[in-house]
Amino acid sequence: MALIIGLTGGIASGKSTVSKMLEELGLAIVDADKIAHQVVEVGKPAYTEIVRVFGEKVLKPDLSINRPELGAIIFNDKQKREMLNSIVHPEVRKEMLQQADRFIKNGAKAVILDIPLLFESKLTHMVQKTILVYVDEEVQLERLMSRNGYTEAEAKARIFSQMPLIEKKDLADVVLDNNGSINNTREQLLLILSKWDIL
Numbered sequence: 001m002a003l004i005i006g007l008t009g010g011i012a013s014g015k016s017t018v019s020k021m022l023e024e025l026g027l028a029i030v031d032a033d034k035i036a037h038q039v040v041e042v043g044k045p046a047y048t049e050i051v052r053v054f055g056e057k058v059l060k061p062d063l064s065i066n067r068p069e070l071g072a073i074i075f076n077d078k079q080k081r082e083m084l085n086s087i088v089h090p091e092v093r094k095e096m097l098q099q100a101d102r103f104i105k106n107g108a109k110a111v112i113l114d115i116p117l118l119f120e121s122k123l124t125h126m127v128q129k130t131i132l133v134y135v136d137e138e139v140q141l142e143r144l145m146s147r148n149g150y151t152e153a154e155a156k157a158r159i160f161s162q163m164p165l166i167e168k169k170d171l172a173d174v175v176l177d178n179n180g181s182i183n184n185t186r187e188q189l190l191l192i193l194s195k196w197d198i199l
């Protein structure tokens, strides 16, 4: 039986960094962010629904979704964020389950579901173990501003649209502290994987 692991964190906490380490170790990864981008490609059902609900102002001249524009709307308005979530999340979940099934059928020993909103969206029933990539809020803010070139207000709007990382700590089976170096985080990860007999 494959072990299904939920990998989560907060925006810019280091999930993709850890996910890349897992991929390099040859583990099967299902990436919710990547799927969320694919299901809103031009002409897909979620794309059509987004245009109907949010209007053509969220489109670029080439008619694809203008992500910064849509982000500016939904990260500052809970109701609009929930509307977008209700359009995109069911499609993401469907595709995630299909990808996970494929990995399991191909004999994967473990499958990692990389889901930023694992706890907010109450998706823990999909996984057997949960790993949280944790950083302190000041580090999160600093890394987010520097990675995306956001102002403090833009970065905070995104951070505050998620459950605080400190609350997620109580919900996760394992917490990887990513305040330190990437190598330190890798060591913590390797320890867990060997404990779970995955490597």
Ligand SMILES: CC(C)(COP(=O)(O)OP(=O)(O)OC[C@H]1O[C@@H](n2cnc3c(N)ncnc32)[C@H](O)[C@@H]1O)[C@@H](O)C(=O)NCCC(=O)NCCS
Pocket: 010, 011, 012, 032, 033, 036, 066, 067, 068, 070, 071, 074, 081, 084, 085, 088, 089, 092, 115, 116, 117, 158, 161, 162
């Ligand atoms: C609003 C959008 C267009 C902004 O796109 P952008 O390219 O700037 O960000 P990206 O998709 O790479 O997401 C970056 C991070 O933002 C956070 N985030 C994204 N959507 C949400 C949301 N609805 N609520 C809280 N946090 C979110 C996550 O931590 C994610 O890892 C995009 O995030 C989106 O379509 N969001 C809705 C789908 C979603 O919830 N995706 C995340 C998990 S499935």
Ligand SMILES: Nc1ncnc2c1ncn2[C@@H]1O[C@H](COP(=O)(O)OP(=O)(O)OP(=O)(O)O)[C@@H](O)[C@H]1O
Pocket: 009, 010, 011, 012, 013, 014, 015, 016, 017, 018, 033, 116, 143, 144, 147, 178, 179, 180, 181, 182, 185
């Ligand atoms: N231990 C670390 N030390 C220094 N910088 C780091 C560390 N871990 C990650 N970073 C940097 O912090 C930023 C956020 O990391 P990453 O992209 O992995 O986060 P994420 O949780 O996947 O974010 P998102 O959910 O927004 O996609 C990146 O610029 C990354 O290079």
